[in-house]
Amino acid sequence: MGMKGRLLAVLAGAAIVTGIAVTAAFGAHKADPGISASTITIGGTFPLTGPASLYKTIPAAEKAYFDYVNDHGGVNGRKIDFKIVDDGYDPSKTVPLTQQLVEQDKVFAVYGSLGTAPNLAIWNYLNQKKVPHVLLATGDSYWGFSAKKYPYTIGFQPDYPGETKIYGQYINANLKGAKIGVLYQNDSYGKNYYAGLRVGLGANKSSIVSAQPYDLSAGNVTQQVLALKASGADTFVILATPTPTIQALVTAAKVGWTPANVFINNVSAVGTFIKLAAANGAKVDGAISAGAYVDASVPSESNWAGVKLAKQIVSQYAPSLDVNNSLTIYGLANAWTMAYGLKNAGKTPTRAGLMRALKNLNPAKAKNPFLYPGVKLQTGAKDNFPLEQEILIRWGGGATGFWTPFGKLYSKIR
Amino acid sequence: MKFIPAAVAAAVVVVLPFFLSGYHQGLAVYVALYFVAILGLNILTGYTGQISIGHGGFMAIGGYTTAVLSHYEHWNLILTLPASLGVCFLVGIFVGVPALRLSGVYLALVTFGFAVSVPQLPLKFSKFLGGSNGLHTDHTVTHLWLYVVSWSCAGIAFLLAWLLLRGRTGRAFRAVRDSEVAAASSGIALPIYKTLAFGVSGAFAGVAGSLLVLATNGFAQPSEFTVLVSLQILIGAAVAGLGSLWGVVVGAVFIGLLPSISASVPLIGSSHGQDVVFGLIVILVMLLLPNGVAGLLRGFEPRFKTAIKPGP
């Protein structure tokens, strides 16, 4: 070859090498942590032990759902590996455990972590590290309202203030002249619930004749129930976690207070708890709560697709769970949403893709079978709350009864 | 010559973070803060014989001091540490005064009550102190920052303790432990030294509490400071024994790392399994390895020989 030829060859070689280098730099982007050719690793902190351990049904149900998905092709061919970690509802454990999930186990996303205080302790950290912090198992509204400051965080269930707003509206419309007595937990859980009730009552909030806070560590709510009885209230609104709720119902019966109407917040309205209260003397028939999901214990729903699917999944993947427990259905509904998000996070899922999918839920496509008919999964640029609808439910049948939905579907409850 | 082990340890601490991932640096932070707390309790219980099951209360006060100063007044986080030290020193003195009239199990009872009551205060004053959701600092810090700060605190704490205990004060402390009556009759002003011990010990626990809050992403919450924390520090001090730097390190490692180690061991891997291990180890240490706590116990034999004796 002549001088010219050699020069050409060198230039061509350089061009090819450069081209390959550039393609390599731009094309082969590193996959997000937690994504391998065959698995997606996610994890969350849950109270498997400790004062809130009755919620451990939720991660168990979520895992069952993921097992079902894995057996049916997974998420675009990848299996979901769900790490359930026990923080005992203690935020000082949640922090190091979450750090472990992110930095040691290299999870793709922190999913479903349970509890307001635990999640408040980690959302700074997760958003700083740009780790998805999604579908949290808590109904506080912080997550929904903070999309700008914490773009990697999103909740799931209808928020607490929205739920009690419905109770307020219902009371205004159907229980004129009611004298309301409220028992609420003295933390953001109870206080947010209480604030929502006052919003729902609007001008009518003076009908609250007594509002009694209690501290979870106190062990019982006798004092407060006595005060409510003394106030002459005939409508009892219980905004408490399960154990104090049961205690409140039983104590009310014990001290001979029988309010005409009882409202129980959805978190504590799981059938098991109501039956326990009834078995210990509480008068529960006619109590009202709200829900957003199907319920396997309601006879008229037993043929619904969601109920059938739930029964199938539970019997096959988690036979020790009780499909009639609303926490089980909650877990399935939540996990469905996560699987949907993962499926729509890109052919090779990315964290940004997951957030995009979850923040742009289109109800026409995201048809979650475990939701009560009419309740829709929907989010958008101005809406960071996936579920915003609920139906009222009423208890009947005492210690062997169940919740029956009634009335209209409340929408845009927030 | 005798400084060589300490120098080696210091060198290890300085070099270690280069080999540890951020997550493991975080674990080392817990060891450091428990080191400070256990050292403090050792001064009180090991050196002056006053039992406290209430040091979680001091940790809570220190932790909330840091959170309040940072949240409302935007103090430099490092400056909140001496503030916490000062506040808890004063609280310790304040607690130490009535403690003068109590001894043995009575003091243990009262400090237990202290530990149970202090976490209630943020719930009562929830507007100012954040209630059960807690109060957080105005910004969070990296693992490395925490590692450096916490181990510096550990080093300073150790130095302070060493200086305090080798001099006249230390001799006075030991005299109080061995026999209060003898100490008093030889002219040692018991009240001053006993109260001082409470102050110093509380101050150390306060700093440990601040470090705990910083390690928990800057959150101070009542649920971080339950009575179990007090029990854990006491157990750490028991495992540590007295008079040995390495003892306190062992105690701190035990308390600081057991949760994460036990989380990955099968059968044990959950918080109740961890409790079983915890309880078993401390009981076994007390029963079988009195050497580890020989110093703690040595001082009490003369005083309590007349109380309970095994019969023939």
Add this chain to the structure above:
Amino acid sequence: MTALAQRIGSMRKSAVSTGGSIPVVLFLLAAAAFLVIGSLSSDIFAQQTVAGLAQGAIFGSLALALVLIYRATEVINFAQGELAMATTYIAYQLTLWGLSYWLAFFLTLPIALVLGMAIQVVLIRPVQHSIIAVVIVTVGLFILIDGIVTWVWGADLKFMDAPFGNTVYHAGGVAFSRQDIGVLAVSILSVIVLWFLFQFTKIGLAMRAAALRPAAAALVGVRVNWMLAIGWGLAAVLGAVAGLMTEPTQFLQPTMMQAILLYAFAAAVLGGLESPAGAVIGGLSLGVFLNLIGQYIGVATPELRLPIAFLVLLLVLLVKPTGLFGRKQVRRV
């Protein structure tokens, strides 16, 4: 036995003196009168008093166990509440295996006795020469028992049958349940049984001797070690009763006794750490006091109940360490 009783009688007189019992009795009578008058004039006062008595009976029943151990061995068992909780779970397990509530109740008592004695012999005796070591062992026991119970039964809420039924009675504007009366009755019965035990039985006398003057008692033939073990065993029995009486209100969960432990300590100290009757009266007083303060003093919201109990504990120990019914002890040099 008469010789032993005489010896003990003389030992007691020389070692102790009764602490102001007449003023105390008068004070309690005055307080009782105040409560009666208040209850007659205000329904809510009456209801709070009754609820306070019901809760106080629960404090008192655990305080009884604490007092028994202290009286027999001069030690505070920090694991008493957890032990009580564990024995309650054992009763629960017996009901799961088909036994009726009361059969399980009475079967649990000897189990508790053996468990308490075993703990004293295996864990406490080796370290009983050092108060700190004993405190640490009981603290370790606290955590260990909590861990074992959660491991075996799980942490979720469980329920047992109500021992006395749920019937509610009404008198005037006040309601109280059969359960409340039952708990009170059981506590008073326990005090009477204990009193009988200590005053009239050989074992009771021997236990008192072993606690007051171990060396002298040993010389008289009392097997001091066994007496200490029996003391712990009996305390465990009382703890089991306390746990079973607490279950209807707190329900069965591993933390059920932790909430009331401080109140039980305060009650025991208030009543005088050596007096079983004091423990129950201390508990009742504390329960009523907390309720009335909570009702009538605005700033004393429920979050402050624990700190208030702590203050009661502190004040009693500072001002009158022997409590309402305790006896002064001379401190040996």
